[in-house]
Every structure is written in structure tokens, then in C-alpha cells.
Amino acid sequence: xxxxxxxxxxxxxxxxxxxxxxxxxxxxxxxxxxxxxxxxxxxxxxxxxxxxxxxxxxxxxxxxxxxxxxxxxxxxxxxxxxxxxxxxxxxxxxxxxxxxxxxxxxxxxxxxxxxxxxxxxxxxxxxxxxxxxxxxxxxxxxxxxxxxxxxxxxxxxxxxxxxxxxxxxxxxxxxxxxxxxxxxxxxxxxxxxxxxxxxxxxxxxxxxxxxxxxxxxxxxxxxxxxxxxxxxxxxxxxxxxxxxxxxxxxxxxxxxxxxxxxxxxxxxxxxxxxxxxxxxxxxxxxxxxxxxxxxxxxxxxxxxxxxxxxxxxxxxxxxxxxxxxxxxxxxxxxxxxxxxxxxxxxxxxxxxxxxxxxxxxxxxxxxxxxxxxxxxxxxxxxxxxxxxxxxxxxxxxxxxxxxxxxxxxxxxxxxxxxxxxxxxxxxxxxxxxxxxxxxxxxxxxxxxxxxxxxxxxxxxxxxxxxxxxxxxxxxxxxxxxxxxxxxxxxxxxxxxxxxxxxxxxxxxxxxxxxxxxxxxxxxxxxxxxxxxxxxxxxx
Amino acid sequence: xxxxxxxxxxxxxxxxxxxxxxxxxxxxxxxxxxxxxxxxxxxxxxxxxxxxxxxxxxxxxxxxxxxxxxxxxxxxxxxxxxxxxxxxxxxxxxxxxxxxxxxxxxxxxxxxxxxxxxxxxxxxxxxxxxxxxxxxxxxxxxxxxxxxxxxxxxxxxxxxxxxxxxxxxxxxxxxxxxxxxxxxxxxxxxxxxxxxxxxxxxxxxxxxxxxxxxxxxxxxxxxxxxxxxxxxxxxxxxxxxxxxxxxxxxxxxxxxxxxxxxxxxxxxxxxxxxxxxxxxxxxxxxxxxxxxxxxxxxxxxxxxxxxxxxxxxxxxxxxxxxxxxxxxxxxxxxxxxxxxxxxxxxxxxxxxxxxxxxxxxxxxxxxxxxxxxxxxxxxxxxxxxxxxxxxxxxxxxxxxxxxxxxxxxxxxxxxxxxxxxx
Numbered sequence: 021x022x023x024x025x026x027x028x029x030x031x032x033x034x035x036x037x038x039x040x041x042x043x044x045x046x047x048x049x050x051x052x053x054x055x056x057x058x059x060x061x062x063x064x065x066x067x068x069x070x071x072x073x074x075x076x077x078x079x080x081x082x083x084x085x086x087x088x089x090x091x092x093x094x095x096x097x098x099x100x101x102x103x104x105x106x107x108x109x110x111x112x113x114x115x116x117x118x119x120x121x122x123x124x125x126x127x128x129x130x131x132x133x134x135x136x137x138x139x140x141x142x143x144x145x146x147x148x149x150x151x152x153x154x155x156x157x158x159x160x161x162x163x164x165x166x167x168x169x170x171x172x173x174x175x176x177x178x179x180x181x182x183x184x185x186x187x188x189x190x191x192x193x194x195x196x197x198x199x200x201x202x203x204x205x206x207x208x209x210x211x212x213x214x215x216x217x218x219x220x221x222x223x224x225x226x227x228x229x230x231x232x233x234x235x236x237x238x239x240x241x242x243x244x245x246x247x248x249x250x251x252x253x254x255x256x257x258x259x260x261x262x263x264x265x266x267x268x269x270x271x272x273x274x275x276x277x278x279x280x281x282x283x284x285x286x287x288x289x290x291x292x293x294x295x296x297x298x299x300x301x302x303x304x305x306x307x308x309x310x311x312x313x314x315x316x317x318x319x320x321x322x323x324x325x326x327x328x329x330x331x332x333x334x335x336x337x338x339x340x341x342x343x344x345x346x347x348x349x350x351x352x353x354x355x356x357x358x359x360x361x362x363x364x365x366x367x368x369x370x371x372x373x374x375x376x377x378x379x380x381x382x383x384x385x386x387x388x389x390x391x392x393x394x395x396x397x398x399x400x401x402x403x404x405x406x407x408x409x410x411x412x413x414x415x416x417x418x419x420x421x422x423x424x425x426x427x428x429x430x431x432x433x434x435x436x437x438x439x440x441x442x443x444x445x446x447x448x449x450x451x452x453x454x455x456x457x458x459x460x461x462x463x464x465x466x467x468x469x470x471x472x473x474x475x476x477x478x479x480x481x482x483x484x485x486x487x488x489x490x491x492x493x494x495x496x497x498x499x500x501x502x503x504x505x506x507x508x509x510x511x512x513x514x515x516x517x518x519x520x521x522x523x524x525x526x527x528x529x530x531x532x533x534x535x536x537x538x539x540x541x542x543x544x545x546x547x548x549x550x551x552x553x554x555x556x557x558x559x
Numbered sequence: 560x561x562x563x564x565x566x567x568x569x570x571x572x573x574x575x576x577x578x579x580x581x582x583x584x585x586x587x588x589x590x591x592x593x594x595x596x597x598x599x600x601x602x603x604x605x606x607x608x609x610x611x612x613x614x615x616x617x618x619x620x621x622x623x624x625x626x627x628x629x630x631x632x633x634x635x636x637x638x639x640x641x642x643x644x645x646x647x648x649x650x651x652x653x654x655x656x657x658x659x660x661x662x663x664x665x666x667x668x669x670x671x672x673x674x675x676x677x678x679x680x681x682x683x684x685x686x687x688x689x690x691x692x693x694x695x696x697x698x699x700x701x702x703x704x705x706x707x708x709x710x711x712x713x714x715x716x717x718x719x720x721x722x723x724x725x726x727x728x729x730x731x732x733x734x735x736x737x738x739x740x741x742x743x744x745x746x747x748x749x750x751x752x753x754x755x756x757x758x759x760x761x762x763x764x765x766x767x768x769x770x771x772x773x774x775x776x777x778x779x780x781x782x783x784x785x786x787x788x789x790x791x792x793x794x795x796x797x798x799x800x801x802x803x804x805x806x807x808x809x810x811x812x813x814x815x816x817x818x819x820x821x822x823x824x825x826x827x828x829x830x831x832x833x834x835x836x837x838x839x840x841x842x843x844x845x846x847x848x849x850x851x852x853x854x855x856x857x858x859x860x861x862x863x864x865x866x867x868x869x870x871x872x873x874x875x876x877x878x879x880x881x882x883x884x885x886x887x888x889x890x891x892x893x894x895x896x897x898x899x900x901x902x903x904x905x906x907x908x909x910x911x912x913x914x915x916x917x918x919x920x921x922x923x924x925x926x927x928x929x930x931x932x933x934x935x936x937x938x939x940x941x942x943x944x945x946x947x948x949x950x951x952x953x954x955x956x957x958x959x960x961x962x963x964x965x966x967x968x969x970x971x972x973x974x975x976x977x978x979x980x981x
């Protein structure tokens with residue numbers, strides 16, 4: 021069935037492009053997803069988890085779409101709601117929430133820069149870039165359009181959002197080639213830097229051919245002590261030099277220039293230099309004129325072109341993994357003949373449809389999270405964080421940003437901050453240090469002792485859980501409600517679910533322990549929930 | 560599953576997990592740790608090995624310690640003395656250590672690649688030249704991974720004083736160094752604000768919630784999370800071990816009354832308590848000026864600390880399980896500059912190993928008459944790390960997947976120095 025909303029979307033998406041005609045019997049895309057996933061369960065003889073409970077779904081969808089947990093009132097309301105369409109309605113509402121754009125920008129910012137981006141002071145604070153990207157998601161600008169803008173970026177990082185991308189790669193065209201291939205084309209080139217790739221088809225000349233597109237970028241550092249910045253421009257001359265396998269290098273060996281070449285495709289055709297051409301002076305430049313022929317512009321065009329064999333697949337797979345826990349090709353940045361998809365037909369369909377929808381990520385995300393696959397329970401026997409056959413919901417640690425947002429919201433830390441006011445610092449740098457990199461190089465969760473020392477003993481967490489006028493602990497400590505009701509409030513606020521019978525009994529008994537101050541008991545109870553795996557993970 | 564990943568690691572991990580889960584409630588407390596380490600320990604050929612790294616920050620002079628050139632223009636003012644091993648001479652300011660040379664393997668033919676401090680500190684902790692695109696783990700992280708005891712209350716990678724700068728790299732935060740102060744002071748947030756009763760009340764509540772949740776939710780990360788929480792609690796219980804104020808007055812008579820001596824004493828106590836890796840830093844070796852003043856003062860601290868450590872380890876039967884490494888990031892120039900200093904030198908320098916089955920009483924490699932070049936059997940940092948890992952029962956070819964790329968713990972073409980391994 022096609023819903024009216026769906027038709028609306030179709031007509032909006034088909035504006036200006038030729039789409040296959042929408043037929044009345046055409047299934048929503050989400051059903052196609054579920055069909056493919058179920059077919060694999062049958063083939064592989066895998067038993068799926070049941071549908072998620074409302075509480076599981078509620079917490080998961082909030083974290084995934086808006087980067088934090090629901091409030092107590094939102095949780096209670098959703099759990100009591102008897103509308104059969106309440107999940108789809110909640111999804112629609114959250115997709116229009118301003119925090120949606122913020123959360124997606126945060127996910128992509130992390131994918132593009134990581135926690136320790138090269139570029140020193142310049143790339144450490146990326147407010148301008150992040151704001152720029154948020155606007156893209158707020159407008160739902162097609163993915164290919166904003167990626168092209170990133171790859172074409174030039175100007176000053178303090179003014180031009182996307183310019184920050186290249187600021188990571190000052191005078192390192194090789195690093196830029198690896199990053200562009202990995203992030204936007206899902207392709208691992210780095211082995212081919214030093215030798216022909218041992219497991220893949222890439223050769224050193226593929227690598228240096230890609231690097232050639234970035235060889236002419238120029239960088240001028242500027243800014244003030246408060247915020248360093250980088251001016252990005254492009255010259256008309258300059259080549260990457262190639263001198264063979266790294267094992268055959270000897271001191272003093274000079275390379276030969278390599279022609280810029282599109283990955284797995286043709287060399288770049290370049291017009292000859294105008295007679296008597298003199299390139300721009302980099303040192304001390306305030307602006308750079310656009311060269312009459314720009315290599316990065318050609319690359320940007322090629323990356324997002326419909327014929328590009330990697331671009332649509334890479335983004336379809338990456339966003340799939342963002343919500344489903346692992347790519348249909350896993351790892352997401354390793355599309356390769358040697359690393360086939362777990363669900364080949366699904367894999368084809370995802371990128372084909374996303375491309376047909378003009379890279380409308382909001383449409384795509386809506387389909388993913390409305391699928392039965394996404395809405396499976398996290399309960400079940402499988403011990404993998406993200407099971408290969410998607411037979412159970414994935415488990416992922418909250419990011420540092422999500423932890424902090426969820427803690428602030430759950431504990432009522434920002435009570436009294438007026439809308440639009442800047443939130444007080446809650447020890448953000450500690451949260452970055454202890455929660456910033458929860459995964460190892462393989463994407464597995466790595467528990468850290470320091471994280472728990474911080475949770476157990478720091479005043480940073482304690483100031484959130486101690487009673488302070490209007491916050492959660494204060495509300496619970498001063499409430500006249502019976503203990504059982506206060507326990508319900510506590511669980512709905514922190515874990516977005518009602519307590520189990522045993523929990524209700526034990527926590528109620530705890531809150532009324534004789535001879536102890538209510539504030540101290542409440543603090544302990546809040547601490548216990550915040551330290552649970554249930555709070556630490558998105559499940 | 561990524562086809563590049565060794566299947567073995569996935570399968571054995573999973574199988575182990577199932578086995579331990581079926582044991583029931585009692586085992587659950589530890590299962591995260593068991594799967595992290597038991598299958599890994601099986602990969603290491605020897606079990607329960609430990610390593611103490613004495614880090615000579617700034618770079619100690621080989622010619623003024625273990626590769627003396629008396630009478631040569633490069634020789635400097637110090638005199639060599641005979642040692643317990645015939646033919647092996649050491650500096651006159653290492654008299655106590657001279658009685659322990661039967662335990663030492665002195666490598667006089669180090670040829671390394673990073674001539675300056677940050678790069679040298681990194682490369683001499685990771686065994687590789689520093690690379691932009693790969694964060695190699697430090698020695699301590701690798702040893703923590705393969706020899707960490709899952710049921711120990713203590714951290715597995717401990718360091719104090721000036722030390723490495725590489726961290727766990729791609730092995731991830733589980734193998735982060737646990738840095739304590741030079742005086743054994745614990746890191747931030749190691750002091751509980753909660754009273755014992757309060758801690759018990761809140762942890763009982765937490766356990767109730769965790770038990771309820773993990774009855775139905777079985778994913779691996781939950782166990783790892785719980786294990787780390789328990790480690791944090793256990794550390795508080797066991798943190799007394801870091802406090803040596805009671806034993807120190809007596810011990811300092813032998814280890815010497817210095818921060819470094821105290822660090823070595825604490826290191827001994829920690830390896831006794833099954834901590835697999837401890838790094839103790841010793842500062843002030845970067846003697847671009849007044850090299851001889853610096854080195855004399857340093858050796859006065861080094862000599863009692865190092866020799867007492869070796870004696871104590873042997874008396875406790877721990878020396879055969881514990882590798883004691885003496886090194887820094889660079890050696891120092893044979894020539895003496897016009898400020899009576901020696902500068903950085905990486906073409907011919909010395910490091911010393913002892914314990915863990917390393918053959919004592921020998922010297923390996925040789926420099927020329929002035930100590931300017933290696934005449935024989937050069938050893939790179941990669942070779943050294945291959946040797947260290949081999950001594951500890953970890954194959955230098957042990958691979959880790961970094962994204963899609965397999966990385967060996969010691970560089971691909973490195974070769975362990977077989978002559979000093981038993």
C-alpha cells in the first residue's frame with residue numbers, strides 16, 4: 021500500500037527527474053527491506069528476535085534520530101498511547117525535530133573527522149562546519165549536492181563551512197585521497213600507498229592517480245589565538261610524484277609525476293597551460309582566484325556522477341549501518357569484490373532506490389526505521405553486538421555527545437536554563453576523554469576502567485545526581501508521592517521504561533531506608549540507573 | 560564477517576563465551592574478562608609473563624655505561640670496572656649492577672631510525688617508525704592484552720614517571736595505560752566519595768538492574784561494560800598495593816632513596832601481584848651539556864635500584880617470568896661537544912635485557928673502537944621488539960586487524976635476536 025504521505029513524497033522527489041511511474045501495487049520500500057531480510061533468515065535458518073517493546077523502540081528511535089532520550093512525560097505518554105500508528109507518527113515527528121538535523125550532522129562530522137583529526141588547532145573546533153552541515157540536514161538537501169560542495173570547498177574555514185574538510189590534509193594529497201575514497205566511496209586505498217594492494221585490485225598508480233586531484237590544493241594558516249583557521253585554495257600547477265614500491269626506495273630517488281586518474285576509471289583530461297602562465301603566490305595570500313581549470317572540481321563532478329560505481333552504494337550502506345548496526349557490506353568503508361554483501365539483492369536495491377530518490381536521506385532514514393527489521397527487539401540469544409543476519413536489534417554504545425545529552429536530560433541538569441541560552445559546561449572535556457572513543461579498530465566496544473572510575477567517583481557526575489532545586493533528584497526527594505510512584509518516575513525518566521515488579525519493590529524499599537537522608541538515597545538510586553548497561557547502550 | 564579477519568578469533572571467542580555463560584551466575588561476574596584474555600592467553604606460547612620497562616628518558620649514553628671506550632678520544636672520564644662475568648666491563652658508577660651481569664644481555668649494536676625525542680619515544684615504545692595512518696599500540700598495551708590476568712583486581716598496563724606517548728593505539732581503551740604518579744599516586748577519580756555503606760547500597764541496586772537486563776539481553780558489550788565496572792570497584796579495594804610508605808623506609812636502603820628507586824620497588828610489588836607490564840621512567844638523561852655530571856648522578860640512582868630489582872625478582876622466583884628492559888629513545892654521541900655534552904645518536908647504541916629466559920652474561924653485537932658504528936649484528940627497534948615479544952611468548956607475527964589491514968605486533972621484516980633467547 022502506498023500511503024498519502026508516500027505519494028506526496030514521491031511527487032516531491034520526482035520533481036525535475038524521471039522516475040519509474042509509481043504504481044498503485046508498488047510496495048513501500050520498507051517492505052522490500054523486510055522481505056529480503058526474512059528471506060535470508062529462512063535460507064540461513066536463523067531465528068529472529070520478537071518485535072521490540074514500545075519502551076525499547078521509544079528509547080532507540082530517540083537516540084538514533086535526535087541523539088538523546090525522551091523525557092519522562094514523552095515516555096509515559098507514548099507507552100500509554102493505544103494508537104496503532106504511534107510508532108510511525110513518532111518517527112514522522114522526530115524527523116521534523118530540529119535535533120534531527122543536529123544529530124545527523126554530528127554523526128557525519130564524526131565520520132568525516134573522527135575524534136583526533138589531523139590539522140591541529142584548526143580542525144579541533146569545527147562550529148562553522150557543523151552549523152553548515154546541520155543546515156543541510158535541516159533543509160534535507162540531497163546528499164550528492166552537499167558532498168559535491170564539500171569536495172569543491174575553498175575559502176576560509178572561519179567563514180566557509182565545508183572548507184574545514186580539506187584543512188585536515190594540509191600538503192598531504194595522499195591523505196586526502198584516502199579520506200575521500202574511504203568516506204564517500206567506501207573504498208580502502210591506503211594499502212596501495214606503499215605497494216600494490218595485496219587483497220584488492222588497487223595498484224599504487226590508482227592511489228597516486230587519486231592523490232593527483234589534491235596535489236594542487238594550497239593552504240594558508242591564519243586566524244587568532246582563540247581560533248586558528250585555514251584558507252583553502254587551488255593552484256593550476258603541481259603534481260604528485262611517484263617513485264615505485266616503498267621497499268625499493270633509496271635516499272635521493274626522485275619520482276616521476278603521475279597523471280590524475282579517477283579511481284578505477286580513466287585519466288583526467290587536462291587542457292594545456294596558457295602560454296607564459298604564472299601560478300598564484302601562496303605565501304601571505306588573502307584570497308585565491310579560481311584557476312581556469314580546477315582538478316578538485318572535476319573530481320567532485322566525478323564522485324557524485326550517476327555513473328560513479330561506488331558513491332550511491334557507499335552512502336546507502338553507511339546510513340544503513342548507522343541504524344542497523346553493521347553494513348550489508350561490513351565494514352562500511354570496505355566495498356570490495358573481496359568483501360561481498362551479506363544480502364546482495366538488498367544491497368543493490370538500497371543504492372538503486374536511494375539514487376532514484378535523488379539521495380533524499382530523510383526519505384531513506386524514514387524507510388529504514390519504519391521497517392520491521394529496525395524495530396526488532398534487542399533481546400535474544402545472539403551475542404554479537406550487531407548480528408550478521410540482522411535477526412536482532414544491534415547494540416551500540418552511546419557516543420560521548422549522546423551520553424552527555426542523555427545525562428543532562430535525565431537528571432534535569434539544565435533546569436532553569438532559559439530557551440536559547442547557552443547550556444553550562446558540565447565537564448564536557450571529561451566526557452570526551454572518557455567516552456569519546458568507545459570502539460576499537462574493529463568496531464567492537466571496549467570497556468574502559470577510567471570510564472568507570474569517572475562514573476563512580478567524579479564530582480562531574482555527582483553534581484548531576486545530587487539534589488538541586490528542580491532537578492530529578494530534588495523532585496524525587498521532595499515528592500509526596502508514594503515510593504512506588506517515585507520509582508516509576510525514576511525509571512521512566514532515566515531508562516524510558518517502567519520498573520519491573522522486583523525493581524519497583526527493591527527501589528521503593530531503598531528510597532525509604534530507615535535512618536538515611538532521602539537526598540542521599542535518591543542520589544544512590546539515580547546513580548545506579550545511570551551506570552547500567554541499559555543506559556550506556558543504544559539497544 | 561570481514562573475510563580478512565581471522566575466523567579463529569571470532570569463533571574461539573564466541574565458543575568461549577557460550578561455555579562460560581552456561582556456568583551460571585557466579586561466572587557472569589567475570590566472563591567479559593575471561594573471553595578477553597583466556598583465548599588470547601592461549602595465543603601466547605608462555606603464560607603469566609611480565610615485563611618491567613626501565614625507561615631512560617632523554618636517552619642514556621652507551622659509552623658511559625655499557626660500551627666503554629677507555630683511552631679513546633670518545634671515551635670520557637669514567638673508568639670501566641670488571642663485573643661478575645669475565646670480559647664484561649661496565650662503568651665504575653655501576654658497582655652493584657656489576658655483580659648482576661650474569662643476568663644481563665647487553666645489546667651493543669642498536670641502530671634505530673628516530674633521532675629526536677618525540678619520534679624516538681614513540682618508536683621505542685611501539686617498535687615501529689611512527690606513521691600517520693596507523694596508531695600502533697605500545698609495548699605495554701600488547702603485553703597487557705596477551706598476559707593480563709582476567710581475574711586480577713589491578714590494571715594490566717601501569718606506568719609512572721616519564722614514559723611512552725603512544726598509548727594503546729588500535730588495541731583500544733581497554734589497554735590504556737594506567738598512569739600513576741612518580742610517588743605511586745593514583746590517577747584522577749580513584750578516590751571514592753561514597754562511603755562503604757553507600758557504595759554497597761548503590762552497587763546492589765545496580766546489580767539488580769543489570770541482572771534483570773542481561774537475563775534477556777545477551778550481547779557481548781554488556782559483559783564488557785560490567786567487567787570494567789567491577790574492575791573499578793576492585794581497584795579501590797586493592798589500591799593499598801600502590802601505597803608503599805610502610806615498606807619503603809627499609810627498602811630504600813637497598814633500592815636507593817630516589818623516586819626511581821621507589822618506582823622500581825613498587826614495580827616489583829606490582830609484578831608480584833600479577834600485573835603484566837609496568838614502566839618506570841627515569842629522567843634527566845638528555846645531557847647535551849655536562850654529560851658526565853648528569854650520568855654520574857643518574858647512575859648513582861640507577862645502580863642500587865636496578866640491581867636490587869633483579870635480586871628481588873630472582874629471590875622470588877619471578878625473574879624467569881619477568882623481562883626487565885633498560886632503554887631510552889636514543890643513544891648519545893661518541894664525540895663530546897664543547898659543552899662537555901653528548902648529543903643524540905642512533906647509529907650505534909646500547910640497550911640491556913634481563914630475565915624471562917633471556918641469556919644472561921653475554922654481550923651481543925659490537926661497535927668500532929670509538930663507538931661510532933656498529934661493526935657486527937645490527938639490531939633495529941623492530942628487531943628489538945621482535946626479541947622482546949619472543950621472550951614473552953608472543954609471536955612477533957601476531958596480527959591485529961586495523962580496519963581491513965593486518966598489522967603484526969613487530970614489523971613484518973623484523974627478526975628476533977635468537978642468540979640471546981633461550
